[in-house]
Amino acid sequence: LAFSIKAESESPRLVSTQDDIAEMRLAIEKPGSFKTKFEQQKRSVDKQMEQAITVPVPADGGGGYTHERHKKNYKLMYQAGMLFQLTQDKKYADLVRDMLLQYADLYPTLDVHPKRKAGANNPGKLFWQSLNEAVWLVYSIQAYDFVLPNLTEKEITKIEQGIFRPIVKFLSVDSPATFNKVHNHGTWLTSGVGMAGYVLNEPEWVEQALYDLDKSGKGGFLKQLDELFSPQGYYNEGPYYQRYALMPFITFAKAIETNEPERKIFEYRDGIVLKAITTTIQLSYNGLFFPINDAIKSKGIDTIELVNGVTIAYGLTGDTGLLEIAQIQDQIILTGDGLKVAQALDAGKATPYEFESVAFGDGADGTQGALVIMRQASSNKATETDSQAVLFKPAAQGLGHGHFDKLTWQFYDKGAEIVSDYGAARFLNVEAKYGGRYLPENKTYAKQTISHNTVVVDERSHFDANLEKGNANHPEHLFFVNDKNVKLSSATIDSAYEGVELTRTLALINLPEQDQTLVIDVFDVNSKKQHQFDLPVHYQGQFIDSNFALNANDKTMSALGNENGYQHLWLKAQATPDAGLARVTWLHDNGRFYTQSSIETGDSQILFTQIGANDPNFNLRNENAFIHRVKNTKKHSFISVLEPHGEYNPSKEFTISATSKVSGLAHVDNDNVTAVLITFLDGKEWVLAYNKQSVTKTKKSEFSLKGKKYKFSGQYLLQKITK
Amino acid sequence: LAFSIKAESESPRLVSTQDDIAEMRLAIEKPGSFKTKFEQQKRSVDKQMEQAITVPVPADGGGGYTHERHKKNYKLMYQAGMLFQLTQDKKYADLVRDMLLQYADLYPTLDVHPKRKAGANNPGKLFWQSLNEAVWLVYSIQAYDFVLPNLTEKEITKIEQGIFRPIVKFLSVDSPATFNKVHNHGTWLTSGVGMAGYVLNEPEWVEQALYDLDKSGKGGFLKQLDELFSPQGYYNEGPYYQRYALMPFITFAKAIETNEPERKIFEYRDGIVLKAITTTIQLSYNGLFFPINDAIKSKGIDTIELVNGVTIAYGLTGDTGLLEIAQIQDQIILTGDGLKVAQALDAGKATPYEFESVAFGDGADGTQGALVIMRQASSNKATETDSQAVLFKPAAQGLGHGHFDKLTWQFYDKGAEIVSDYGAARFLNVEAKYGGRYLPENKTYAKQTISHNTVVVDERSHFDANLEKGNANHPEHLFFVNDKNVKLSSATIDSAYEGVELTRTLALINLPEQDQTLVIDVFDVNSKKQHQFDLPVHYQGQFIDSNFALNANDKTMSALGNENGYQHLWLKAQATPDAGLARVTWLHDNGRFYTQSSIETGDSQILFTQIGANDPNFNLRNENAFIHRVKNTKKHSFISVLEPHGEYNPSKEFTISATSKVSGLAHVDNDNVTAVLITFLDGKEWVLAYNKQSVTKTKKSEFSLKGKKYKFSGQYLLQKITK
Ligand SMILES: [Zn+2]
Numbered sequence A, B: 001l002a003f004s005i006k007a008e009s010e011s012p013r014l015v016s017t018q019d020d021i022a023e024m025r026l027a028i029e030k031p032g033s034f035k036t037k038f039e040q041q042k043r044s045v046d047k048q049m050e051q052a053i054t055v056p057v058p059a060d061g062g063g064g065y066t067h068e069r070h071k072k073n074y075k076l077m078y079q080a081g082m083l084f085q086l087t088q089d090k091k092y093a094d095l096v097r098d099m100l101l102q103y104a105d106l107y108p109t110l111d112v113h114p115k116r117k118a119g120a121n122n123p124g125k126l127f128w129q130s131l132n133e134a135v136w137l138v139y140s141i142q143a144y145d146f147v148l149p150n151l152t153e154k155e156i157t158k159i160e161q162g163i164f165r166p167i168v169k170f171l172s173v174d175s176p177a178t179f180n181k182v183h184n185h186g187t188w189l190t191s192g193v194g195m196a197g198y199v200l201n202e203p204e205w206v207e208q209a210l211y212d213l214d215k216s217g218k219g220g221f222l223k224q225l226d227e228l229f230s231p232q233g234y235y236n237e238g239p240y241y242q243r244y245a246l247m248p249f250i251t252f253a254k255a256i257e258t259n260e261p262e263r264k265i266f267e268y269r270d271g272i273v274l275k276a277i278t279t280t281i282q283l284s285y286n287g288l289f290f291p292i293n294d295a296i297k298s299k300g301i302d303t304i305e306l307v308n309g310v311t312i313a314y315g316l317t318g319d320t321g322l323l324e325i326a327q328i329q330d331q332i333i334l335t336g337d338g339l340k341v342a343q344a345l346d347a348g349k350a351t352p353y354e355f356e357s358v359a360f361g362d363g364a365d366g367t368q369g370a371l372v373i374m375r376q377a378s379s380n381k382a383t384e385t386d387s388q389a390v391l392f393k394p395a396a397q398g399l400g401h402g403h404f405d406k407l408t409w410q411f412y413d414k415g416a417e418i419v420s421d422y423g424a425a426r427f428l429n430v431e432a433k434y435g436g437r438y439l440p441e442n443k444t445y446a447k448q449t450i451s452h453n454t455v456v457v458d459e460r461s462h463f464d465a466n467l468e469k470g471n472a473n474h475p476e477h478l479f480f481v482n483d484k485n486v487k488l489s490s491a492t493i494d495s496a497y498e499g500v501e502l503t504r505t506l507a508l509i510n511l512p513e514q515d516q517t518l519v520i521d522v523f524d525v526n527s528k529k530q531h532q533f534d535l536p537v538h539y540q541g542q543f544i545d546s547n548f549a550l551n552a553n554d555k556t557m558s559a560l561g562n563e564n565g566y567q568h569l570w571l572k573a574q575a576t577p578d579a580g581l582a583r584v585t586w587l588h589d590n591g592r593f594y595t596q597s598s599i600e601t602g603d604s605q606i607l608f609t610q611i612g613a614n615d616p617n618f619n620l621r622n623e624n625a626f627i628h629r630v631k632n633t634k635k636h637s638f639i640s641v642l643e644p645h646g647e648y649n650p651s652k653e654f655t656i657s658a659t660s661k662v663s664g665l666a667h668v669d670n671d672n673v674t675a676v677l678i679t680f681l682d683g684k685e686w687v688l689a690y691n692k693q694s695v696t697k698t699k700k701s702e703f704s705l706k707g708k709k710y711k712f713s714g715q716y717l718l719q720k721i722t723k
């Protein structure tokens, strides 16, 4: 077998090593943020130790007393175990020993948990599901590893026979479906069992954890690393679940590295563990994760899973940019890598972390569509953090937590969401709100297409909101350009609706000469039959103005539709703008104005809506949108420009550039080339043209505009028109 | 005459003195925040000096080109003049001289401003109204004072004859109504003229500025100090206008002190100028002014007028608490007092500013009702700034900017508005929103009673929204108690509605034993005839839960009423809670839950509303309220308790105490005593009782509760009931 058995005296041997411990013992003698954290944790554990040990017979489901008690127990054992290593004070080791002895008494008496759902295939014993049981094992085996030097042979036998061997058996050979499954629950099970293998000197467990129970490689930790992440480290449920999934990957990988460095686990699949960590960071704006799919919006990079991730990544790479993230996280971890982070932060070594424009290919092979992030510094930037981001989502469905939002986009500016996604409809752990679970409105509104900024055909959601169909199909990502002043991406899908092809091209451009950034959106819809097409813009802020008349439903208003999310939208007003340029301006709390200018046909409508209809328990946030609607149409291009401008500063009593500078917009579709012409109030004109297919840098394209021919090489042309 | 004429070489002689300048010249040689500010201002002025001087013929109204140009000119002259004093670089003095010479050429040619409103009695010449003309004089006379040592006799003659003597004449003897008026516009005129009197050696002007044109004392600056502030320094339009009014008071007072210290202007009326400054600070929460009357909510203590106020107050008192405010303001002023603030801040002398519980008597004599601020540290306080405040408003009308909101309240906690006031309906300077002026909805909604948290009778506003009636009547403030754990205040008014007496008693209490703070609200309505009474709670946050069923208007909803603000409220849902305790819980973005528990009769209703009906231009913010409604009633007491509780932390994934701990509420009305009994889930009971009249500390009161007699001395009793 691949790893040599170590003596018990070589404890600890998982996330932190004996060398780490030696360094940490020195560090807690000197002032610094590591010592501060150590003392804080010591106070917390000392306080908990005033209470008697309680290892209750499992009775309650998630959130209930016994569930929470067993969670507290594994955290306390882990922390006390580490304190024993750091202080060598036996009282901490005794706590872990006594608690584990009680578990060793209890565990053999347990059948599956009484709150196990009938027919559920992932039961636990201490907890209602095996996921929590595995998390218990991941923490407790580390605690056990910490205190091993303080245990007698007899205690070791009792603990291993009473709890660790039975729980490993229960989570592996007795739970083959979950253990072998390529899914984040499986990662917790394989990680717990594998780490127990190192500590109990059972190389076979490690092999099974890595390669499936039958060691075929069809399941297990490595297969999970192969399939749950794209080659760039993107997890297809989105960042909210990615940061959650991260924890067992990084923990077990670290333990593998400690015990069997020859496996080069951190080099596996071209460094996929590290990529998974850095991609999680990249999938954030102003500290918060992009809220795609089922995501709670306040979750951000300071989440404990990513604190661990950044700590381990810094330990591996010494990348000082990661220290800036650690600084924002402001949480020191008591591990060897945590010490390195603390010392580097104390020494002021942090450098700015580079947030990049990236197209993250989706799916295990990276070809199932993509999640595209385009960024640039805001041209009129006020602060270092004043950057812009466009999220473009021609990504795969993202399994059960995915939303029916193919080709949707979001826009961020000056620290805030401007064109937004609802995120998940959920009040986490708030009992009064549907027990703290996903609200019914998560399905009836948040997952539906109309709650996103993408085209809805005939008021039906993509794939008719059928998850299986969603999982079986994905958009094709056509191209991505990341030049200094132009970020450009395009994607298409013909499976969201039968007989309808949706193609969207988004550009985030910067016109330095005019001190202006813009988002250009070209959404082409092409169908065999006539349909109604709706393209919503869910905006954050206060409506200021439109250059067309609104017909407000001002004494009575009704829901916009009956199903697929439409039943949750109040129709506040409607308009039929004249042919030409339609403008909608709103003001965000961040003090900046935003204008969307769009090309109107003269018979298209704009509907103004607010979330809140058919919501008798007031579960939804009352946010606003406007919806571009065309009816009885086979082919349509929605063309628009989003323009951030000006400043509203009532505190200092000034308002500047409250009105849009875009005075005209034209669209030309020439064979392979689409061109958008933007005219500004001062007469300046710019054209953005692109070849609709992915082309090489030398490929020549041409198009005509206002009787003049233009040629360009490569994917696009951004040019000022001289008259 | 009272002041001795100083030679021209004694310039400057207004806000900063020669001694100040000497100190400032030393300070700009040494590193520190004063020098930093000086260099910043110098860069700004140097940049503006690259442009040619422009003194255009007046043409435009407020916001227009010539209006803004003349405003920029006086600011530039003031800053350049001060730079000349500090650097002794003649180029700055030459700028002021050249500009003033151009004004001296222009001014004698001007008639009243072309944009003067027909029939308006306060025209300007450089500006459309005399207010701006006076502000021009206040700044320009200081600039002139700064550069006097650099002017020839001929230049002096030209400037004084061409501009200063004519503008003083125009603003004083030619504008007697405005000059003599006891109003903040009058303060600017008297201040400008008085300061010009010191500089041009015209003691008569000073006398007129102080005592009315006829020196009778019926008008003028001192009369303004007598009447525009209450004895405690409260300005009855509220803090938003108070900070604006402050500027000419403090500027002219400082100039008086410099020239005629024997007038003891800062001791005048028991130190009213200083009180006006500190009261403005006190009328804020978390840096923002309480938004009563026509107030834009983002205005706070960092406003430039209060920066000047705090600077002068620190110069007078050396109170290091003011330095904490200056720290928050983060703006250094280039004056003698500004230097003192800068040096003290650099030396780390700032100490916490004490925000207090105060009843500010309203009106010139302090007896026209009161504005009551009750504060306490939040018992479960997380940070230093985690304090609570109740604003209770049995104040006078507050003139033209006043709202019809007698006895309304607001509640603030954990940095945020919880029970809120709409403030003004206005987007300052946003042309698309009604020219940036007060929106029509300011009158149709924001000023109306229903937009406040006070009782509305028969869907009509207080005084039927008649300003004259409002100004002629005011509530009677009955008492105010400011004890450690109990802040208590009561007031009554019988003139808001004919035949209806409204009496409200609010208490902000702290039960340290239970780690709980509460607001107790007793609103007694007593009328001769039957009426409908509505008591709204405008809350900020997301509705979580009620302990009674809601009947939601979920497919169609309509405006609640037709006029007096009701036409702007959508009726989202209604309920008729059972007799007993009704609970409404919401969650604020600050992460805390709030529950209002109220006593219901069984036939009273609760209506859930959202602002936005009859708002065809989307001018209003879509905020939520619930309204307690009783119909066909002569006498009713609305009894409620507001309870902050728990924490929602989706980022760290925990939620604690999401439900109310109040399980019962009872109300006893015994002759002179009202008692409210609060029962908690754990069985603990507390009674708050108070004598309804203002009584002495020794006055004995008694009441019966559940068959038991209670006695207390003084205004109130807060007692835990033992069984
Ligand atoms: Zn979504």
Ligand SMILES: [Zn+2]
Residues within 6 Å of the ligand: B291, B292, B293, B294, B403, B405, B421, B422, B423, B446, B447, B452
């Ligand atoms: Zn108001």
